[in-house]
Amino acid sequence: MEDFPIEKNQELEVTIVDLTHLGMGIAKIEGYPIFIENALPQEKVRIRVLKVGKKFGFGKVLTLIQESPYRQAVENEDLLRTGVAPLSHLQYKQQLEFKQEQVKNVIVKTAKMPDIQVKDTIGMEQPFGYRNKAQIPVRKIDGVLQTGFYRKNSHELVPLDHFYIQDPAIDAAIVVIREILQQFEVKVYNEKNNSGFLRHIVIRRGYQTHEMMVVLVTRKEHFFQGEKIAQKIQEKLPEVVSIIQNINPKQTNVILGAEEKVLLGRNFIYDQLLGKTFRISAKSFYQVNTQQAEVLYQKAFDLADLKKSDVVVDAYSGIGTIGLSLADQVAHVYGMETIKQAVVDAQENAKLNDINNAEYIAGKAGTIMPQWQKEGIQPNVIFVDPPRKGLDQSFIETTCEMNPEKIVYISCNPATMARDLKVFAESGYFTDSIQPVDLFPQTHHVETVMVLQKH
Numbered sequence: 425m426e427d428f429p430i431e432k433n434q435e436l437e438v439t440i441v442d443l444t445h446l447g448m449g450i451a452k453i454e455g456y457p458i459f460i461e462n463a464l465p466q467e468k469v470r471i472r473v474l475k476v477g478k479k480f481g482f483g484k485v486l487t488l489i490q491e492s493p494y495r496q497a498v499e500n501e502d503l504l505r506t507g508v509a510p511l512s513h514l515q516y517k518q519q520l521e522f523k524q525e526q527v528k529n530v531i532v533k534t535a536k537m538p539d540i541q542v543k544d545t546i547g548m549e550q551p552f553g554y555r556n557k558a559q560i561p562v563r564k565i566d567g568v569l570q571t572g573f574y575r576k577n578s579h580e581l582v583p584l585d586h587f588y589i590q591d592p593a594i595d596a597a598i599v600v601i602r603e604i605l606q607q608f609e610v611k612v613y614n615e616k617n618n619s620g621f622l623r624h625i626v627i628r629r630g631y632q633t634h635e636m637m638v639v640l641v642t643r644k645e646h647f648f649q650g651e652k653i654a655q656k657i658q659e660k661l662p663e664v665v666s667i668i669q670n671i672n673p674k675q676t677n678v679i680l681g682a683e684e685k686v687l688l689g690r691n692f693i694y695d696q697l698l699g700k701t702f703r704i705s706a707k708s709f710y711q712v713n714t715q716q717a718e719v720l721y722q723k724a725f726d727l728a729d730l731k732k733s734d735v736v737v738d739a740y741s742g743i744g745t746i747g748l749s750l751a752d753q754v755a756h757v758y759g760m761e762t763i764k765q766a767v768v769d770a771q772e773n774a775k776l777n778d779i780n781n782a783e784y785i786a787g788k789a790g791t792i793m794p795q796w797q798k799e800g801i802q803p804n805v806i807f808v809d810p811p812r813k814g815l816d817q818s819f820i821e822t823t824c825e826m827n828p829e830k831i832v833y834i835s836c837n838p839a840t841m842a843r844d845l846k847v848f849a850e851s852g853y854f855t856d857s858i859q860p861v862d863l864f865p866q867t868h869h870v871e872t873v874m875v876l877q878k879h
């Protein structure tokens with residue numbers, strides 16, 4: 425048997441020395457780390473050991489003996505337990521510093537580029553109520569249809585009405601929809617045996633337009649009284665312009681299935697971002713924090729310092745928010761994106777805003793970029809905004825071969841961003857500084873933006 429300095433169920437008094445990148449407190453016993461929820465650096469806490477793993481353990485706070493000066497009251501501890509707002513017990517200024525530190529860590533440890541300056545994180549004045557989208561699981565608890573969120577690392581639903589980081593109009597809408605679904609006695613999904621009907625409620629609300637989309641995710645297609653339910657929802661929530669049934673028969677953690685049906689109204693909503701109008705379909709990506717997305721994109725445009733003669737690539741383009749926002753400052757925009765619905769949105773969005781110099785096609789960045797290279801397209805500014813897994817390695821190679829003046833990298837995952845910086849460096853592309861922007865207050869997530877140029 426291996427020897428550990430602690431054992432399961434042991435009670436200990438510990439001092440928190442740091443936070444993990446997920447926002448859990450770290451205490452060390454003879455160098456062995458214990459991760460503890462709802463515990464902040466400098467705090468003294470009495471804990472019970474929950475789990476002893478090979479490299480680290482987990483503990484639960486029994487008593488808070490000495491509080492951090494940076495602790496703030498949490499509206500509801502379920503916000504921490506569920507991971508909806510896992511940093512909401514830490515004052516906002518310290519949250520911003522924590523995020524800057526996370527970026528510095530990966531730049532030193534992963535990219536091994538300690539000379540890059542990591543700027544102060546740009547935060548929000550009101551860092552709550554910002555999310556324009558909710559994806560809420562529906563489960564039956566004690567015979568009643570409930571909405572809420574999963575307890576961290578589990579699929580146990582914790583009922584929750586106030587999500588704190590979501591647009592309050594979305595929180596209120598979920599309660600109204602839940603009551604209607606209860607009245608109509610809609611059957612609820614049971615993921616243990618993949619039975620039942622209603623799995624998730626997804627809501628989007630335009631930050632500027634206040635148009636609302638409701639997506640009811642079901643296991644099967646036949647929706648008894650589906651249209652009647654949709655009418656009732658619209659009657660109670662006049663902002664709703666789109667109600668969609670999405671069908672997901674699979675036993676999976678992926679929320680949306682392939683097929684969808686419009687139950688009421690359109691299959692998209694409109695919103696405005698940086699003065700342009702965008703339509704957004706159910707499956708299309710749209711930044712969940714519209715206000716901070718504007719700050720982030722504006723930073724990206726400032727770093728690009730665009731000229732009228734520029735040929736721009738908008739890679740991983742979603743509904744075209746980046747490329748279409750800058751199209752009138754440049755000669756031409758080429759965008760690519762894998763989700764077909766999002767590409768159609770981007771094409772329609774170009775028309776909607778009278779933009780004639782932007783084209784969007786469906787496909788993977790790693791496939792489309794070599795195709796454009798063969799066609800002789802010579803971009804001088806390339807914007808990349810990949811998902812959390814970062815850039816495809818072949819995409820980076822082709823991008824560098826195309827020899828652009830600037831590559832503007834927007835990232836939602838510092839770890840993969842740092843990995844990719846090393847690959848760019850092999851082809852001579854470097855950055856001097858990185859700007860973190862807080863798009864996800866009260867959570868551990870952070871966005872960064874930078875410009876890479878040949879040195």
Ligand SMILES: C[S@@+](CC[C@H](N)C(=O)[O-])C[C@H]1O[C@@H](n2cnc3c(N)ncnc32)[C@H](O)[C@@H]1O
Pocket residue numbers: 708709710711739740741742743744745746760761762763766787788789790809810811816836
């Ligand atoms: C972080 S989002 C950015 C979207 C858009 N730039 C925006 O700001 O709204 C990343 C996008 O990349 C798309 N995507 C994922 N993998 C891709 C790939 N291999 N090639 C192209 N697009 C991809 C996703 O569907 C998603 O729309």
